[in-house]
Amino acid sequence: MTDTAPRTNLDKATGTPLLQVDDLVTHFPIRAGLLKRTVGWVQAVNGVSLRVQPNETVGIVGESGCGKTTLGRSILRLIEPTSGKVYIKGEEVTAASNSRLRELRRDMQMVFQDPYASLNPRMPIHDIVSEPLQIHGTPKSEAREKAGEYLAAVGLLPEHGNRYPHEFSGGQRQRVGIARALTLEPDLIVLDEPVSALDVSIQAQVINLLEDLQDRFDLTYLFIAHDLSVVRHISDRVVVMYLGNVVEIADRDTLYDEPAHPYTQALLSAIPVPDPEIEATRDRVVLQGDIPSPANPPSGCRFRTRCPIATDLCAEEQPALTELKPGHQVACHFPLVDGAVLSDLVK
Amino acid sequence: MADLTKEPPTHDAATSSTAVSNTPAVAIEHLDDTTALAEKPQSFGQQAWKRFVSHRLAILGAVILVLLVLAFYIGPLLRPYEFDEINVLKRAQGPSREHWFGTDDIGRDLFVRAMRGGQFSIRISLITALLAALLGGFFGAVSGYFSGITDTAITFVINILLSINAIAILLILSIKFEMTSLVIAVLIASLSWTRGARVVRALVLQFKERDFVLAAKAAGATAPRIILRHLMPNILGALLVEATLLAGTAIILESTLSFLGLGVLPPETTLGTLIADAKGSIDTNPARVLIPGGIVTLIVLAINFLGDGLRDALDPTQEIEA
């Protein structure tokens, strides 16, 4: 099953994607009993494949239980995947030895969601930011100097480096986390809900900052979020996930203009738009029921329990990710093509 | 790859990255609410000291301990008597100008003996606390961080040790070993490190899932680095509290041992031995029991206060109470 997404950055002539994920699976065992036997599995990521080209921003969206956070962490091997392969710049991450993995980490870094939990409360921020360099052998004073430059790059004053995280606001702490991710000069940064925990007015600042940094430092982003408006703003391509599977991949405009998967349409329609006239007139599809548990997913298509157009086929056979047109793939037996709108079908 | 030397960073908001054109209004934002950071920065040591001295009980504890230690070591020099100097003519006297705390049944000066006993008790409590903290910290961290078989094995040992009656084992062991302060300390430590280990293990389990630990892993940090630089500093506070509790328990355990006659050999003395020796005189000369007992209480209290203060001092998120 290959992902033949078109290259979105025409400058890069190489054929190798920066990041390649092949059939990644991450299941967590559920243990019970005195002897801690495995009684089940939480199927967090259930066979995800994608390719990310250099300088792209790929957005990954989905709700609770879709596996997007686990996907991000599995790609970086912060959580060990159960099976599947990950390649960065052509080299296999999943097969790397511990020492080789440490080296590969210079190419891929992560920015975390919670500005309060992602910084060690006992470390001053110039140590937090310079630690990656120190780990890879840079002497302390030199590392701190470099850290100062990155703090400036994210809009903080280097002379505040000897302060502790609790002295900063949420937005500032998030910038510290971003500076930390930059110090090893990685090619790929996985951003796991980087603005969700911030106030609205601060979110915009940080989003602008991320865009500036991407241009300035030649970065490639894997942007994990649940907020589709933010994802639309920043992404080149978007991957929609539901309960561990990819249900749709498309470039940004296609996804928002011609969503083909019922879940994508429902997701888009569920988002309230800050415009009372639009809100009053648009047709919304409100999905019924709850998101199933990834420990006990429905048979066949995992979305079928909430899908307004599901049939028996959907319960029997899980749909594969198939290409509708170049760059647009859907996993659905009845994709909504040619302008079909879910809200019409539901009435 | 980025070349930072291309664009020397300035603090002027308007001239941020030249690679991207943007209106000055959305140039990279600098820290605007400098109210929070207005005070002059201080080093961690300075901040810690400030926090410590604002903790009144901790200062009291420290002062008491210092005075006690001075008393224990300098006190005997002020009196002309040795701790093992027997003078049967002067036996069983109450406190007087000659003998500040009185004499025991064979005429030894109780003040000097109490001071010497105090030296012993302090030594034991400190060494025990240190050893137990090191052992507990190490095993707790390893057990919590590595999980799996290591964790199961260590937890098993801990549970067994916890269910043992410390006094009983100490009694048995004391028959075999010569009871110097070091030996007693090691024995007590080897039985009481488990409480600290449990506390550390629970905290490690909690902290190792935190994002900042994952961030360190993402940067390539090895397990020892994560444990020492990320987990332990956050756990140190709790471990310190455990250590102070242990110091107190150690003195009391040792006193109990001595009271039962299985501590140090005479004429060497500890506060516990003194209490034991005074058993018979409770009715006639209660001071003989109360004085060494009171000193033990004072030591344990002071250590506890001090421990509280140290724990708060080392926590950068604690506010300095003006």
Add this chain to the structure above:
Amino acid sequence: MSKRLLEVQDLTVGFKAKKKPVAHAVRGMSYGVERGETLAIVGESGSGKSVGALAMLGLLGRSAEIGGSAMFDGVDLLTLKQKELRTYRGRRIAMIFQDPMTAFHPAFTIGNQIAETIIVHGLGNKKEAMTRAADLLEMVGVPEPGTRVDQYPHEFSGGMRQRAMVAMAIANKPDLLIADEPTTALDVTIQAQVMEVLAEMQREVDAAMILITHDLGVVANVADRVQVMYGGRIVERSTVKTLFQQPRNPYTRGLLTSLPRLDGSREDRLDPIKGSPPSILAMPKGCAFEPRCPFATEICKETGAELEELWLDHESRCHNHAAMPEWTDVIDTKVAT
């Protein structure tokens, strides 16, 4: 009747901690709510939006210093003792909290907890209350309400718990519902469900609603009128349509332009408000928004403006509102880039 259901005058809330300056969370809030209408209170963290509501119901601790008045159907809630307030809470004024995880007691069944609010107000005995609890669960769309009523909170999903909270809130047919960020902790598709249920139930019992939120999309969907808060004060108030089409306060405009929108133009750079919100421990002397305001002038540093009525049903607190460009021009410029 012409008298409003709730009339809040000059509400102030401060928190006093030892050896610290007073934290001014709410600095003079006046507003009213009519029967049956939905008023949205919008603000970010630190704006004081939640504190105001909690103060009215006596849910703040003893360290809170509350001033002003809150007339509810003729009675000033702020003068009531806890004992008297309890007759209002859950009966005439009901509150829906943000976090469905912690709003329910983990050791009692959902049915039990809903029934309790009925029993405590003398509106039924145990049996009647439990039956009504099951009925309420059905009304809010919880599947298998007969079984669910005997389940514990941890057996409910987040969305269902929130529905149960709505059920509990409307159990005694309150006159006023206060919903404090009711959907923030939920997934998007569940948010839509819960907002639908909430609006439906509000209609069902004919209650007024105060909806406290930071999400302007939710406001556009559900509210009749909206007031925007910043630094403990109301900075703009109008009907929902007016606020989105003709905002007349720099903060409101800043909020609107900093949002990435599903319906917005794609290539825009976001227009964030620079800087950060003020700390409630150190409110500036003049306008709280001045350090971040693109329209600020000298007078703004000295004194904050009053909440001024610009025209019918539209108030704004700004010295320089007349100097702001037409909103339609601002939008057009953005689209053109």
